[in-house]
Amino acid sequence: MPASNANAVVLDGVRLDRGGRVILRDVDLRVARGSITAVLGPSGTGKSTLLAALTGELAPVAGQVQVFGQPVPRSARALLEMRKGIGVLLQGNGLLTDLTAAENVALPLRTHARLPEPVLQRLVAMKLNAVGLRDVAGLYPRELSGGMARRVALARALALDPPLMLYDEPLTGLDPIASGVITSLIRRLSRSLGLTSIIVSHHVRETLPIADQAVVVANGGIVFDGTPAQLEASEDPLLRQFLRGEPDGPIPFEGNPRAGASTPVEAA
Template sequence: MPVQTANAVTLKGVRLDRGGRTILRDLDLVVPAGSITAVLGPSGTGKSTLLAALTGELVPATGTVQVFGEAVPRRSRELLEMRKGLGVLLQGNGLLTDLSVAENVALPLRTHTRLPEPVLQRLVAMKLNAVGLRAAAGLYPRELSGGMARRVALARALALDPPLMLYDEPLTGLDPIASGVIMSLIRRLSRSLGLTSIIVSHHVHETLPIADQAVVIANGSIVFDGTPAQLEASEDPLLRQFLRGEPDGPIPFESAPLERTRAEAG
C-alpha cells in the first residue's frame, strides 16, 4: 500500500446504506497522513458504519473512498491485500480465549508472513513491550483486566506495522484510569511510529486532547470538521448540545418516547 501521499483517507460524495436504509449521506472528508482524527457523535449515528466503508466491509451506494490515494478495492484478493495495511482495534477486543497473550499477538504474523520463528517471537515481544505488557506474554485473556486486554488487542493490531490504525470505541467498558492509559498509548504510538489514526468514539473529553482533527457525525451526515479547539469554541447549538451532553436540542434523543411511554404506564 503506498504511503507517500499527503492524505491517508479521502471520501468524496459518499452515501452509506444498510438494509435498504441510508445511514450516512453527503460525506466529504480528508484525513491527512500522520494525523490523529477523532470521529465523534452520539451512539447510533453511524460512526462505525464509516469505519466499515474504510475497511471495505461496506461498499458505498454513491461516491468514492480512497485509502492512501487508492480506491478501496472490491475484489476479495485485492481487499485482503489492502487490509494488511490497516490495523483495527475493535470494541470487544476480539482476543481468542484459548490462545495466550503472545499467541494472540503472533496470529496476524503467522497468517500473513513466513517469518522464522525466532524473528516472529522477537517481534511479538517488541509489540507487547510497546504497550507495556511484555511480562504478560504467557497469560490468557481470562486472566487480564479490561485495560490489559485492550492493550493486548492494540499490540495485535500493530503486529504488521500498519500505516493506518482504526479504533472503534476504544474506551468502551474501561474505567477512567484504563481509559487514560489507552489514550496515552494511542497518542504515543501514533507519533513515534508515524501512524495515521482514526478514533471513532462518543467519549469526547477523553479523545479530543490527543486529536489533531475533530469530525462530528449527527443526523446522518458530517456536521463539523475542524480542529478540537474550533469544535470547543463553536456556538452551533447542535455541537454545543453534543459537547455538553444535553438531552434537548437539535440532536433527537431517540429513547425519549420509550421513556415517556414507560412513565405513563407506571
Template sequence: MPVPAANALALQGVRLDRGGRTILRDLDLTVPAGSITAVLGPSGTGKSTLLAALTGELVPAAGTLRVFDRPVPRGSRELLEMRKGIGVLLQGNGLLTDLSVAENVALPLRTHTRLPEPLLRRLVEMKLNAVGLRGAADLYPRELSGGMARRVALARALALDPPLMLYDEPLTGLDPIASGVIMSLIQRLSRSLGLTSIIVSHHVHETLPIADQVVVIANHGIVFDGTPARLQASTDPLIRQFLDGQPDGPIPFESARDGAARAEAA
C-alpha cells in the same frame, strides 16, 4: 500499500446504506497522513458504519472513497492485501480465549507472513513491550484486566506495522485510569511510528486532547470538521447539545423504534 503522500483518506460525496436505508450521506472528508482524527457523535449515528466503509466491508452506495490515494478494491484478494495495511482495534478486543497473550499477538504474523519462528517471537516481544505488557506474554485473556486486554488487542492490531489504525470505541468498558493509559498509548504510538489514526468514540473529553482533527457525525452526515479548539469554541446549537450532554436540541433523543434503527447504523 504504497507509502502515503499527503492524505491517508479521501471521501467525496459518499453515501452509505444498510438494509435499504441511508445511514450517512454527502460525506466529504480528507484525513492527512500521520494525523490523529477523532470521529465523534452520539451512539447509533453511523460512526461504526463509516469504519466498515473504510475497511471495505461496506461498499458505498454513491461517491468515491480512497485510502492512501487508491480506491478501496472490490476483489477479495486485493481487499485482503489492502487490509494488511489497516490495523483495527475492536470494541470487544476480539482476543481468542484459548490462546495466550503472545499467541494472540502472533496470530496476524502467522497468518500473513512466513517469518522464521525466532524472528516472529522477537516481533511479538517488541509489540508487547510497546504497550507495556512484555511480562504478560504467557497469560491468557481470562487472566487480564479490561485495560490489559485492550492493550493486548492494540499490540495485535500493530503486529503487521500498518500505516493506518482504526479504533472503534477504544474506551468502552474501561475505568478512567485505564482509559487514560489507552489514550496515551494511542498518542505515543501514533507519533513515534508515524501512523494515521482514526478514533471513533463518543468519549469527547478523553479523545479531544490527543486529536489533530475532529469530525462530528449526527443527523445522517458530517456536521463539523475542524480542530479540537474550533469544536470547543463552537456556538452551533447541535454541537453544543452534543458537547454539553443536553437532552433537548437538534439531535433527537431516540424512541424505541429509532433505537433499533440506530443499533443497525452503529
C-alpha cells in the same frame, strides 16, 4: 507535498446504506497522513459505519473512498491485500480466549508473514513491550483486566506495522485510569511510528486532547470538521448539545430525525 499524497483517507460524496436504510449521505472527508482524527457523535449515528467503509466491509452506494491514494477495492483478494496496511482495534477486543496474549499477537504474523519462529517471537515480544505488557505474554485473556486485554488487542492490531490505525470505541468499558492509559498509548504510538489514526468515540473529553482533527457525525452526515479548539469554541446549537450532553436539542435521542434540525456546519 501534493494534495493526493498529503491525505491518508479521502471520502468524496459518499453515501452508506445498511439494510436498505441510508445511514450517512454526502460525506466528504480528508484525513491527513500522520494525523490523529477523532470521529465523534452520539451512539447510532453511523461512526462505526464510516470505519466499515474504510476497511471495505461496506461498499458505498454513491461516491468514492480512497485509502493512501487508492480506491478501496471490491474483490476479495485485493481487499485482503489492502487490509494488511490497516490495523483495527475492535470495541470488544476480539481476542481468542483459547490463545495466550503472545499467541493472539502472533496470529496476524502467522497468517500473513512467513517468518522464522525466533524472528516471529522477537516481534511479538516487541509489540507487547510497546504497550507495556511484555510480562503477560503467557497469560490468557480471562486472566487479564479490561485495560490489559485492550492493550493486548492493540499490540495485535500493530503486529503487521500498518500505516493506518482504526479505533472503534477504544475506551468503552474501561475505568478512567485504563482510559487514560489507552489514549496515552494511542498518542505515543501514533507519533513515534508515524501512524495515521482514526478514533471513533463518544468519549469527547478523553479523545479530543490527543486529536489533531475533530469530526462530528450526527443526523445522517458530518456536521463538523475542524480542529478540537474550533469544536470547543463553536456556538452551533447542535454541537453545543453534543458537547454538553444535553438530552434536548437538534440531535434527536435514539436517532429519530426531527424537523428543523440544524444544518451541517464546517469550520474554516
